[in-house]
Amino acid sequence: MFEGLIGNTNAKRRLERMFEVGRLPNALLFTGPEGVGKRSFALGVTRRAICAAGGGGACPVCERTGRFAIPPDDEKNKDDYKRVFFSEHLDVGMVVPYKRNILVDAIRDLEREAHFRPYEAETRVFIIDNAEKMNDQAANALLKTLEEPPATSHIILVTSQPDRLLPTIRSRTQAVRFGPVAANEVEEYLAGERGFSNEDARLAAIAAKGSIGSAVSLDLAAFRQRRSAMLGVLRDAAVAGDLAALLSAGEAMNDAKNKENFEPSLDILETLARDVMVLAAGGSGMIANPDITDELGEIAEAAGARRAAEWVTAIEETRTTLNVNLNKKIAADSLFVRFAGA
Structure with a gap:
């Protein structure tokens, strides 16, 4: 049923048990971070639910559902997605956001379709992707169903933000939680199934933080460049306390041509700072960037555990201020002034 899907062993066992005892709930809620397999598992459950042969992939039904896929975000502005849409199997329907929201018409269409008897299988399955994007009317319509x-x-229902769903919707679904996939499992998958070199697979697994989706789509060249720049920030802060160099790095993070770089760079900086803190405290086996242990060790020796901990605190506080829409340039300048004086 879930062949080829990695990680989330507990969720996998729980879903398998539902089929073993013949008690698949009418409504399931798949939650967890982006890219950890929620959608793939939803398709796996769908395949098993409508397959008379046990979901093994050998029957014609499984062959068709194997080609059923949730559309990527850049395709979700098509008129097809204003309502429930079907792929190659009439008992498998999908609802996704149209542009920014899931529309009430799509949920009303789902309600109507869900009450039809199955065409080929013994049951029908409907997946609502990014369920948190239902507008108020859509959410209330789903609640009725x-x-x-x-x-x-x-x-x-598939979502990475279950708190945005109505409490009454959450209470009427059976939640299955999906978590980050272990880095070694991500690495093995990338090298074995996606053709990554061992070095690239290891680096992508480090950067993805347990997200298979992020690992597969990661621009490794850009990641290496960002990590090198952020390593330079810590080196400047630890060795020289060079405020001018740090402010220059802040300018680069806020480059108007690459505004999307700020948050990824801050993520990398925090990961590196935590690694430095661990190494400065005498640890070694739990760092997130083991491939650059020597460089991190040099920074740890120069900075010490106290300064590294202050860096981490400063980054965490910067994230908090960004959540209330503080200007990113002001945030970066303030952060690096603290780095220089830490």
Whole structure:
């Protein structure tokens, strides 16, 4: 049923058990960070639910559902997605955001379709992707369906932000939590299934922080460049306390042509600072960037554990200020002034 899907062993066992005892809930809620496999598992459950042969992939139904995929974000502005859409199997429907929101018409269409008897299988399955993007009307329409669930249909909600769903929707679904995938599993998958070199697979697994989706789509050249720049920031802060160099790095992070670089660079900086803190405290086996241990060790020796801890605190506080829309340039300048004086 879940062949080829890595990680999330507990969720996998729980879902398998539901099928073993014949008690797949009418409504499931798949939650967890982006890219950890929620959508792939939703498709796996779908395949098993409608397959008369046990979801092994050998029957014609499985072959068709194997080609069923959730559309990428850059395609979700098509008129097809204003309502429930179907791929190669009429018992498998999908609802996704149209542009920014899931529209009430799509949920009303789902409600209507869910009450139809299956065409080929014994049940019908509907996946609502990015379920947190339902507008108020759509959420209330879905609630009506969940309160009186059709006997021959199952609904799977997929979201990385379950707190944005109505509490009444959460209470009427059975939640299955998905977590980050272990770095070694991500590395093995990339090298074995995606053709990554061992070095690239290791680096992508480090950068992805447990997200298979992020690891697969990662621009490794850009990541290496950002990490090198952020390593330079810590080196300048530790060895020279060079405020001019640090402010220059802040300018680079806020380059108007690459505004999307700020948050990824801050993420990398925090990971590196935590590694320095661990090494300065005498640890070694738990760092996130083991491939540059020597460089991090030099910074740790120069900075010491106290300064490294202050860097981490400063980054965390910068994130808090950014959450209230502080100007990124002001945030970066303030952060690096603290780095220079730490």
